[in-house]
Amino acid sequence: MTASAPPTAGYMPGFGNDFETEALPGALPQGQNSPQRCPYGLYAEQLSGTAFTAPRGRNERSWCYRIRPSVRHVGRFEPIEVPHWKSAPNVIPGVASLGQYRWNPMPHEDAELSWITGMRTVTTAGDVNTQTGMAAHIYLVTASMVDDYFYSADGELLVVPQQGRLRFCTELGTIEIGPKEIAILPRGLVYRVEVIEGPCRGFVCENYGQQFDLPDRGPIGANCMANPRDFKTPVAAFEDRDAPSTVTLKWCGQFHRTSIGHSPLDVVAWHGNYAPYKYDLTTYSPVGAILFDHPDPSIFTVLTARSEVEGTANIDFVLFRERWLVAEHSFRPPWYHKNVMSELMGNIYGEYDAKPDGFAPGAMSLHNCMLPHGPDQNAFDRASAADLKPEKLDQTMSFMFETRFPQHLTLWAAREAPMQFDYADCWNGIEKKFDGTFDPD
Secondary structure, eight states: OOEEOOSSOOEEEOSSOOEEEESSTTOSOSSOSSOSSOGGGOEEEEEESSOTTSOGGGOOEEEEEESSOGGGSOOOOEEEOOTTOOOSOOOOTTOOOOSEEEEOOOOOOSSOOOTTTTEEEEEEEEEGGGTEEEEEEEEEEOSOOSSEEEEESSOEEEEEEEEEEEEEEETTEEEEEOTTEEEEEOTTOOEEEEEEEEEEEEEEEEEOSSOOBOOOOGGGOSSSBSOGGGEEEEOOOOEEOEEEEEEEEEETTEEEEEEEEEOSOOEEEEEESOOOEEEEGGGOBOOOOSSBSOOOGGGGEEEEEEOSSTTOEEEEEEEEEEEEEOOBSSOOSOOOBOOSSEEEEEEEEEOBTTBOSSOOTTOEEEEOTTOOBOOOHHHHHHHHHOOOSOEEEEEEEEEEEEESSOOEEOHHHHHTSOBOTTGGGGGTTOOOOOOSOOOOO
16 A cells, blocks of 8 residues: 655744644544544554653653554664764874864765765764764765665754755655755654755754754844744655665664665654754844944854753854844954854855855864864955945855864864865964054054
8 A cells, every 4th residue: 555645845833832733634633642542543652852751841742643653663773884974972093173174065976875875974072872962964965765764863963955955754744955944853753865956965963962942032032033933844744655665773873774664654643842843044033233343153043952051052053144234343254262162164155254265155164162263364354444334244154063062073074075274374364463552543
């Protein structure tokens, strides 16, 4: 028997809502979670993203009504090698992570690459075994997964496309994304990745810690930044397809594969708040200085994954998009600084104002914990002499994965990726201007 929902993705708005959705009428039980007999002969199963006893505001779970329970979607696991997808800790002797680094856009390869084989880990931080920290990846995808499925027990994935379009066919519905969008794939969720328009390239933040959440706005108030209504969660869709299939599991940094005889994407209805979602980055409403000085880049946080230290994130996802610059008598680009947080940046399109040269779309950079960085000489000279009239930063979108942990380079990032070995030289031209004479202008 073969039956499935239409391939077109449909969505429900809201962030962290308690959703309910069904692909067949009456498939979702009402009034209780686990009836003695579910409609259509379905099985009730809970997918928990947090401990049962997590506080109500942070408790995440969804009830799924599926054709087969998940115990039928796995068999005996066999370890496999996925050579370029690494997990923390991944400290390699002879690889120096102490430095400021930048990479050119990763070129596409001749080989056919899927979501799993096309993942390339750039940095790791923290420890996957203690569910702290993160990993940053580049993906190169040219081929759809066919009767192949994947899920991670290690963390949720934040996907940032830079080129091409992907479809994530998940247990809880279908998400389609391209550049200027992001998607979150929760820990433990089974999915298949298909190429809509290829080749595809983008960035992934693998979050080992608490789930991504909206940052508190504080005195900003109830609006702006990322608004909850702009997040989209898919409606229920299912497959009832009998075909030899494989499921790959990432668990404590290791990869294992099992064979089954059917699609595991068989959830006909579900309700809850633990689900994948997407977000259109062009709906992000930035807030900034309207008189003088430059606010901290945290003002541009889209999502945050909190740690046990109040105000210090396990990960912040920060967006630098089109916006107006109006600050008076101020140096407008990001200032020079050293930061306890480690910053990995990627360029989606356009030109980044602090590094106009050499930071092409698809490129990335790393400024690790307590290493100084800031504008290069050209950016400094241009900003210092600029006529400070209102200026629109246009056709630009870059982002930052920021974590409280030092980020360690993988062997691939240090030896194989297209690193700009002269990147740190961009500050060599900065001149001493001090002459001991006070100039009030």
